[in-house]
Amino acid sequence: MDRIALAAANALAENPIFAAAIEIGPFGAAFTAREGAVRVALSGAPRTADIAGRAVPFDTSMTLADGEALTLGFARGGAFSYLAIEGGIEGEPMFGSLAVNARAGLGSPFPRPLQAGDTLLTKPASGGAERRIELPSPVPGPIRVVMGPQDDEFGDDARKLFLDSEWKISATSDRMGYRLDGPAIKHLHGHNIVSDGTVDGSIQVPGNGAPIVLMRDRGTTGGYPKIATLISADLGRFAQIPAATGFRFKAVPMAEAQAEARKFWKMLRTLPDRLRAIESFDLNIEALQDANVAGSAVSAVDTVTWQIASGADALGPD
Amino acid sequence: MAATRSPPRILPSGDSAITVEFSRDIDDAANQRVLALDRTLAGEPVAGVTETVPTYRSLLVHYDPERIDFDTLGAKLVALARRPVPPETKTRRWRIPVVYGGEHGIDLEDVAKTLKTTPDDIVARHVAGDYRVAMIGFSPGWSYLSGLEKFLHMSRRQNPRLLTPAGTISVGGVQAGVQCLAGPSGWHLLGRTAVRTYQQHRDPTFLLEPGDRVTFSAVDGKTFAEQDRAAEAGEIVAELIAA
Numbered sequence: 173m174d175r176i177a178l179a180a181a182n183a184l185a186e187n188p189i190f191a192a193a194i195e196i197g198p199f200g201a202a203f204t205a206r207e208g209a210v211r212v213a214l215s216g217a218p219r220t221a222d223i224a225g226r227a228v229p230f231d232t233s234m235t236l237a238d239g240e241a242l243t244l245g246f247a248r249g250g251a252f253s254y255l256a257i258e259g260g261i262e263g264e265p266m267f268g269s270l271a272v273n274a275r276a277g278l279g280s281p282f283p284r285p286l287q288a289g290d291t292l293l294t295k296p297a298s299g300g301a302e303r304r305i306e307l308p309s310p311v312p313g314p315i316r317v318v319m320g321p322q323d324d325e326f327g328d329d330a331r332k333l334f335l336d337s338e339w340k341i342s343a344t345s346d347r348m349g350y351r352l353d354g355p356a357i358k359h360l361h362g363h364n365i366v367s368d369g370t371v372d373g374s375i376q377v378p379g380n381g382a383p384i385v386l387m388r389d390r391g392t393t394g395g396y397p398k399i400a401t402l403i404s405a406d407l408g409r410f411a412q413i414p415a416a417t418g419f420r421f422k423a424v425p426m427a428e429a430q431a432e433a434r435k436f437w438k439m440l441r442t443l444p445d446r447l448r449a450i451e452s453f454d455l456n457i458e459a460l461q462d463a464n465v466a467g468s469a470v471s472a473v474d475t476v477t478w479q480i481a482s483g484a485d486a487l488g489p490d
Numbered sequence: 491m492a493a494t495r496s497p498p499r500i501l502p503s504g505d506s507a508i509t510v511e512f513s514r515d516i517d518d519a520a521n522q523r524v525l526a527l528d529r530t531l532a533g534e535p536v537a538g539v540t541e542t543v544p545t546y547r548s549l550l551v552h553y554d555p556e557r558i559d560f561d562t563l564g565a566k567l568v569a570l571a572r573r574p575v576p577p578e579t580k581t582r583r584w585r586i587p588v589v590y591g592g593e594h595g596i597d598l599e600d601v602a603k604t605l606k607t608t609p610d611d612i613v614a615r616h617v618a619g620d621y622r623v624a625m626i627g628f629s630p631g632w633s634y635l636s637g638l639e640k641f642l643h644m645s646r647r648q649n650p651r652l653l654t655p656a657g658t659i660s661v662g663g664v665q666a667g668v669q670c671l672a673g674p675s676g677w678h679l680l681g682r683t684a685v686r687t688y689q690q691h692r693d694p695t696f697l698l699e700p701g702d703r704v705t706f707s708a709v710d711g712k713t714f715a716e717q718d719r720a721a722e723a724g725e726i727v728a729e730l731i732a733a
Contacts, residue, residue: 266690275673276630277690321501321509364646364663366516367627367634369543369550371507393545393627393634401504429505430555437556 173252173347173388174408175440177216180305181256183443184213184233186298192263192270193256194286202243203255205236211258211297212236215305217250217412232304232450233258235297250412259295273389303447308439314422315410317375317400318429322365325397326377330357334383334399338418342382347389349376350410356381359397367395373402373410387411403429405436498523498548498571500564505555510567511548516636516664521624524549525700526575527567536566544700545625546634546665583703585729586668588659588681589714590616595659595681604644613708615639616659616680621666623702631670631688633698638666650676657682657718659706668698684717685728692724705731 179189187193194203200219203212213233214221221228224240230253236242247253263270263280272279282290323331334357342351363379370376374386376396385402386394402410403424413419424432501509510527513520521544528544531551538557543550553563590613591598602609619642621635638661646662651674654660658669662677669675670687687697698704707729709717721727 276671318502318504321503321511366514366546367625367665368511368545368548369503369507369509369627371503371550371552373504391628391632392543393625398503401502403505426502426505426560430559433505433555 173411174216174254176307176408176443177252177254178256179440179443180215180231180307181213181254183447184215184231184303184305185211185256185258186233186300187256187258187260189440189443191256192261193254194261194292196244196247196253196255198247198251200243200245202241203236204241205238206291208238209297209299210236210294211300212242213256214244214253215256215307216253217247219247219253220245229304231307233300233302235299235302249414251414252412257292257294258298258300262293275389302450304450305443306446306448314420315406315413316403316424316429316432317373317421318403318426319400319423320398321401322397323399325359325361325365326357326399327360330359331399333357335421335423338420339383340418341413341415343415345415347387349384349386349390352383352385354382357383357399363396365395365397367393370394370398371401373404373407374398375400375402385410403432405429405432497568500568501548502560503550505560507550507552508560508564508567509548509550510571512571513547516546516624518622518624518636520547521622521636521700522578523571523575525578526573527571528700530570530573536563538563543627545627546636578701581703581732582699582701582730583705583732584698585705585707585731586659586683586685587709587713587717587727587729588617588683588706589709589711590659590681592711594655594711594714595679597660597678598680601642601644601661601678601680605641612642612680615642616661616666617706617708619666619705621704623698623700623704625700626696626698629669629671629673631668631686631696631698633668633670633687633704635666635668635704638664642666644678646676647678650674654679655682657684657686659683668704682714683727684714684721685726686721689721689724697726697728703732 178193181193182189182191211233214230218230221244223236223242228234266278270280274284277283333355337354339352339354342353345351357377358381370386370390370393372388376384376394376398378396499511501511503509512523524544527549528542531539531542538553539551540554541552591609598609598612602612619637619639621637623633624636625634642661643664653672654675656672658679659681660667660677660679668687717727
C-alpha cells in the first residue's frame with residue numbers, strides 16, 4: 173500500500189527495493205528467529221517495536237539472534253508498516269510476484285494473510301554493519317489528483333464539491349478500496365456506465381454518491397463513473413491517512429502530475445543512496461526509550477520522517 | 491458506419507494510464523476497434539507502454555511516465571487507432587455446461603417472474619444465445635459477454651450480494667457473464683458451471699479470450715457434480731466446438 177515504506181525497509185535489508193516483505197496492518201504482531209540469526213528492517217506506520225524487550229527504532233536495520241522475538245505494537249498515526257527480511261522470503265512466484273491476493277487465491281508461501289504459527293524461510297543474517305536510512309522530508313499539502321477519466325459525468329457543482337470538501341476515510345475500507353465519508357457527489361446521468369478499466373487510485377462514485385478510492389487489491393475493471401485519479405506519488409501517503417483524520421483533494425495539471433511521478437520513481441530507485449552508517453546507536457536507543465516514557469515516540473533516529481505521525485500531519489507527508 | 495471510424499477519446503486515468511474510449515455503450519464494432527488497437531500494440535510495442543486492459547468499449551493503456559508522456563502517447567494512440575480494423579478472424583467457439591436454477595441459480599424464478607415468463611423459457615433463451623467474450627475483468631477469469639438477447643436485459647440488483655458462488659452464470663443490465671471465483675456481485679444468478687475460466691497451474695491458466703464465441707448448454711445437478719470434480723482435477727470441461 174505504501175511503496176516508499178516497502179522500498180525503504182528493503183533497502184535497509186539490502187534487498188531489491190520491491191522484494192517481497194511483510195505488510196503489517198493496524199494491529200500488533202510478533203516474529204521469532206529460528207535456526208539462526210535473521211537480519212530485518214522496519215519502515216512505515218510508526219508503532220512500538222522491541223527485540224527481546226529492548227526497544228528498537230524504525231528505518232534502521234537490526235539483527236535478531238537465534239530464538240529472539242521482534243514484538244510490534246499497534247500502528248500509531250498510520251495504517252501499514254513493512255518488515256523486510258535480508259535475503260528475502262522463499263516462495264513460488266505467480267505472475268512474477270509472491271504478493272497475496274486472498275480473493276484470487278494468489279500469494280506465496282501462503283495465499284492468505286499470515287497466521288500465528290506460520291514459518292517463512294529466508295537466508296541467514298549476513299552479519300553486515302547495521303545502517304539507518306535518511307528518508308525525504310515531508311511535503312505538506314492535500315492529496316493531489318488528475319481529473320477524469322469520467323469527470324464529464326459530473327456537473328461543475330459536483331466537481332467543485334468534490335475538490336472543496338473535507339473527506340475522511342471510512343472504517344469500512346480495505347486493501348481493495350477506501351470509502352470516503354463526506355458530502356454526496358451527484359452524477360449527471362446516473363451511476364451506471366459500461367464497465368471499463370481501472371487503475372490504482374481511481375476514484376469511483378457509486379449510486380450513493382460516496383466516493384471509493386480503488387487501492388492495490390482493486391478489480392481490474394469497474395462500472396461506476398470515475399471522477400478523478402490520485403497521482404501515483406501521493407498514493408502511499410493517502411493509504412496511510414488514519415481513519416477520522418480530515419483531508420482534502422487538489423486537482424493538478426497532467427504535466428505537474430507526471431513531473432511528480434518521475435521525481436517519485438527516481439527517489440525510490442535512489443533510496444539505497446540514503447543509507448547511512450549508525451554513529452551513535454546507544455544514544456539513539458536512549459532517546460527512544462525516553463521518548464517512549466513520554467508516550468509519543470515514533471522514531472529515535474529520524475525526528476523528521478515521511479510517515480503520518482499524527483492527525484495534524486496527515487495533510488503533509490511524503 | 492461512420493460513427494465507428496471517428497477518432498477515440500483520449501482520457502487521462504491518472505499520471506500513468508490513458509483510457510482510449512471508442513464508445514460509451516456496448517457495441518461490438520467498438521469492441522473490435524478496442525481489440526484491434528490492443529493487437530497493434532502487442533505486435534508493434536510502443537516504448538514505455540507497460541500493460542493494456544481491453545474492455546467492452548475502451549482500451550486502458552498503462553505506461554511509464556519516465557519513458558513517455560501523456561501528450562506524446564495520446565497522439566500516438568490516436569494515430570494507431572486510425573488504421574483500418576481487420577475483420578475478426580477469430581473462430582474459437584466454446585460450449586459451457588450450466589446447471590440452471592434451484593440452489594445453483596437462486597434468481598432464476600425471480601427473473602422469470604419479473605419478465606413475466608417461466609423459468610424454462612429463461613433457460614431456453616439463455617441457452618439459445620450466441621455470445622462473444624468482450625472483455626475479461628474485475629477478478630481473475632471473470633468473462634464479460636456481449637450478445638445477451640434484449641428480452642433478458644434487466645436492471646442490476648438494488649443491493650449487490652457480498653458473496654456469490656464460484657462458477658456463477660449471471661446477467662446484469664445488458665451484460666451476461668461467466669464468473670470464475672466466488673465474490674461480490676449485483677447481477678442476477680441463473681446457474682453455475684463447473685468450468686474454471688481461470689485455474690492456477692493449469693495450461694492454459696486462462697481459458698477464454700476476448701473475441702472467443704460462447705454458447706451454453708443445460709446439464710443436471712448430477713452432471714455438474716461430476717464435472718466439478720473433473721474440473722478441480724484440472725480438466726477443461728468446457729467443450730471446444732471450433733478452434
